[in-house]
Amino acid sequence: MRLVRNLAVLLLFLLATAGLRTGVVWADDAIGYVKSAEGTTLVVREEESAPIAVGDPVFVADLLIVKGNGSMGITFIDNSQLSMGSGSQLRLTSFEFVPKEEKLSFVTELLKGTLLYVSGVIAKLSPDSVSVVTPVATLSVRGTKFLARVDD
Amino acid sequence: MIMPQTALGLRAIRPWLAILALMLVSACTPTNLFVLLEDDDGKVGTIQVKNDAGSQTLNQAGQATGLDRAGQEPVDPFVLEEEEIRDVFGEALDAQPEPTVTFLLYFQIGTSELTAESEALLPEILATLDARKAPPRIAVVGHTDTLGDASVNANLSLARARTVRDMLLRQAVDAGLVELTSHGESNPLVPTADEVSEPRNRRVEVTIR
Incomplete structure (x- = not known):
């Protein structure tokens, strides 16, 4: 009995560390999902660039890219929605959604391109914790829908 | 003799004037x-x-x-x-993704049994799922009112969420799309004092994203 339990613990430990080593991101940490994608859509995650498609999860620190002509739309777990047009780059800098512990924040960075921002529950519960950073100005968001274009 | 020519000239450059006007407007836009x-x-x-x-x-x-x-x-x-x-x-x-849709399902007092009205919402939930263009994510969140012990309510809210999840899975909804959570009595829709029976708080929220 004890041997079996020890083996089970060891196996779990190995699985967990294997996950850490290979940089596997568990779907539980997903902060949103891609809902629309056209053209070449990429994600830069842990310094590696990969295609991202409809149905795929997104995570904190992801850099989302619409390369050339195209678009991409994401719905987040707080009901926020962000969508981008051609030649856009958006970083998901921080996302905390634990209302019980009052951990609430949503910061994104629009490096270039066009963005439609539809705010969700985080902006409703904690307006001061929501912002969009761009190379030319920072936007504070109070429960709303807006557009931003950043030209390089 | 000159008049028609001038008119012709104007007509010829009219499209260019329109484009010029558009460029001027665009030039003003940062x-x-x-x-x-x-x-x-x-x-x-x-x-x-x-x-x-x-x-x-x-x-x-x-x-x-x-x-x-x-x-x-x-x-x-x-x-x-x-x-x-x-x-x-x-x-x-x-x-922009399709809008988020939320259904509120209510329960009989102290149980994880849906009210008849709420059970009747199932076809509408399934129709909403079917109509989605992108694969939906379905959040199923259980709640109770403040009547009874908080720890009992924690279990009850989980049981309610499971009831709804199982109902969806029986209709061939993909289990991988469903996320189950429960908040016990800590997240009422209608805030009340402790030990208050409130039908609107005995609920499961189904959010389709």
Whole structure:
């Protein structure tokens, strides 16, 4: 009995560390999902660039890219929605959604391109914790829908 | 003899005049541009656009500000015409995901048994799932009212969420799309004192994203 339990613990430990080593991101940490994608859509995650498609999860620190002509739309777990047009780059800098512990924040960075921002529950519960950073100005968001274009 | 020629000349350059006018309008629009829109529910919020050189606040739908180069002050708010908004932001606007839809399902007092009215909502939930263009995510969140012990209610809210999840899975909804959570009595829809029976708080929220 004890041997079996020890083996089970060891196996779990190995699985967990294997996950850490290979940089596997568990779907539980997903902060949103891609809902629309056209053209070449990429994600830069842990310094590696990969295609991202409809149905795929997104995570904190992801850099989302619409390369050339195209678009991409994401719905987040707080009901926020962000969508981008051609030649856009958006970083998901921080996302905390634990209302019980009052951990609430949503910061994104629009490096270039066009963005439609539809705010969700985080902006409703904690307006001061929501912002969009761009190379030319920072936007504070109070429960709303807006557009931003950043030209390089 | 000259008149028709002048008219002809004018007609010939008219398209160019239109393009010139459009270019003049575009030239006035800052390259870095921020536009406030009306929320999907009809309300209008606020955004503040700020940098080291200054700040502007937008609080009316269609209002815009912006700047051409880093370090410049955001310009005074101006109204951006619908047509130009489409012109610049059409792709991003068209890529907006389908709206989130939430269903509230209610339970009989102290049990994880749905009310008849709520059970009757199942076809509508399934129809909403079927109509989605992108694979939906389904959040199933259980709650109770404040009547009874908090730890009992924690279990009850979980049991309620499971009831609804199992109901969906029996209808061939993919288990991988469903996320189950429960909040016990800590997240009432209608705030009440402790030990209050409130039918509207005995619920499971099904959110389709």
